[in-house]
Amino acid sequence: MTNDVQVEAPQAPPDATPTFAMxxxxxxxxxxxxxxxxxxxQFTLPIIAENQRVRTEQAVFRVVPGAVTKRDFVLTDAGLAPAGEGVQGELIYAAYDAADQLKGVAITGVGNGYAGPVTVLFNYDPACQCIVGSKILQMTETPGFGDKMETDPAFLENLKALDAKLNADGTALINPIVTVKNGSKTHPWQIDxxxxxxxxxxxxxxxxxxxxxxxxxAIQRDLAKLTAANHTGQD
Structure with a gap:
């Protein structure tokens, strides 16, 4: 007796996905x-820019008491240039009171602290050639120590008339601003x-x-640009 053996036909492989279609x-x-x-x-860029503008404005008005409008300038090799005219460089902020008089110029500096960079906005008074106020914009210093730079009354006294007078050529400070050991300050350009x-x-x-x-x-050289009566305030 013969047993029929059924042999399954080999299955065709599935069609491969064409490379081009994939x-x-x-x-x-x-x-x-x-x-x-x-x-x-593109949608969020104007929102981010507006938030940054508001934060900057608030910081300028805080560091320059009495200011209600500001005008932005760019530091260039040729001096100060109004911002927004295609020039690139570091921004400074001329701040004006309600009578359109220059109250101060907000300038930014960075120094390395214990935990990283400390970014500070200063109020520079062209009349006395001195720094008369400050606001920390960013820092990562140890809480309880670094924040004293904004809360400690004795330390803040350093920044009420910090000497920043220029040399005879008007190219640099006569005396660089330096920090000295606590209790050893003897000059107006020193920070205790x-x-x-x-x-x-x-x-x-x-x-x-x-x-x-x-x-x-640049501020002293182009002071007329900042104090011009026909300036346009920028909110």
Whole structure:
């Protein structure tokens, strides 16, 4: 007796996905994703810019008491230039009172502290060639020590008339601003350090010196641009 053995026919392999179709699908997904990213960026960019403008304005008005309007300038090799005219460089902020009189110029400096960079906005008074106020914009210093630079009354006295006078050529400070050991201040261009927070105090001194060395010569040279009666305030 013969047993019939059924042999299954080999199954055909599934059709492979055409390479072109797969690449086309992936390309379409990438294109859509990229388009969504661009649209999101373009949508949020004005919001981010407006938030930054408001934060900057608030900081300027806080560091320059009595100011109600400001005008932005750029530090260039040729001097001060109004911002928004295609020039690139560091910004400074001329602040004016309700009578359109210059109240001060907000300038920015950075110094390295214990835990990283300390960014500070200073109020530079062109009349006395001195720094008369400060506001810390960013820092990562140890709480309880670094924050004393904004709360310690004795330390803040350093920044009520910190000397930043220029040399005879008007190109640099006569005396660089420096931080000295607590209780050893003898000159108006020195900052008396906070006891126990010397490195943070040093950062403030470096930031003040950096800001004044860069900005003061240009401010004094182009002071007429800042005090011109026909300036246009910028909110």
């Amino acid at each position: 690449l086309r699908t992936l390309g379409g997904i990438s294109l859509i994703s990229g388009l969504l990213v661009v649209l999101a960026y 350090a906070i006891s126990g927070a010397t490195l943070s105090s040093n950062a403030m001194g470096k930031a003040a010196n950096t800001a004044a060395q860069r900005a003061a010569p």
